[in-house]
Amino acid sequence: MSTSTNPAGEQETATLAVRIWRGGEQGRWAEYRVAARENQTVLDVVTEVQRTHEPSLAYRFACRVGVCGSCAMTVNGQPRWTCRTHVRKVTGSGTLVIEPLRNLPRIKDLVCDLEPFIDTWQKAGATFKGGRTRHEPPHRVDPDSPARKRADAALQCINCAVCYSACDVVHWNRSYVGPAALNRAWTLMNDVRHVKRAETFDRAFGRDGCGSCHSQGNCVRFCPVELNPAGSIAGLKRMAFTGTEIRDDG
């Protein structure tokens, strides 16, 4: 905890000003002060507010180590995974401002409804369909094949919805499926085990699909695990142009 000594020689504890959204779509900003520590994440601050100031504060988290993707919120205007975002990194003006993710309905306080985000995966055809039963040998996947390398590069999405929240095209057109679903569709298009590639492609390239991407790059800039959804979308567009690898087999 940061402390300093005032002119009278007394020890003072530094505090941090926090503004948090309270309520649903209609709500208000509430201000709190918590202890400023040398090493604290945004999720630490939210937890401290809930435990010491506002027991009814609603927020989501699970793993606290950047794996589950459930603690994403808008912090000082930018979507971030709060468990891995240090306060020091984002409080340039000294005040921490926390609200739910953009582009999703607000349920209560810092919790938003992720259903529209999850629905985009279905809409983009991002559902794996294998072609073999348990009685058949598993499909052989060559880890060094170009297709597998392309899939591997895009595979580590933690479904945090940060890219969906950051995307201005989603903000303008809520029908657009967004970067995460198209990134997932791209991994399936490069997965030799997936037997519904033509269907996935039709959905990913359909209305509200990858053709709507404006190459703004917000998805790449804010992806907490440093994926490149814009690159995946570009890959889908390239695939549409060349017509390669759009076939059902497996």
Add this chain to the structure above:
Amino acid sequence: MLPLRSHNSYLASIGHRLSGLALALFLPFHFIMLATALGGSDSLAGALALVDRPLFKVAEWGLVTLLALHLSFGIRVLALEWVASSQSPGTLGRWVISCAGFALLVGGIMLFRMA
């Protein structure tokens, strides 16, 4: 501007769209002007006299500059999708400075020719 929009790649994207819209608004007027030639040389000369004013000259300069901007931002998108898809748009975000420079250069050449 929202903090999440303050980066070069976003500016390039918006610049591309806005310059495209401006050109889309301009083109119908351009074709109407060309169509006056169908009515004979007097008709075209009358239309050309109408636009031979400082305000139109400035507008023409703006449109040529926007065209150059739209062209260079379009090349950025092509590069992103065909050449550098493994790179992030952020890498190509630096393109915004080159594009703006190219557009101003084209605009400058036009001004020089008009002078």
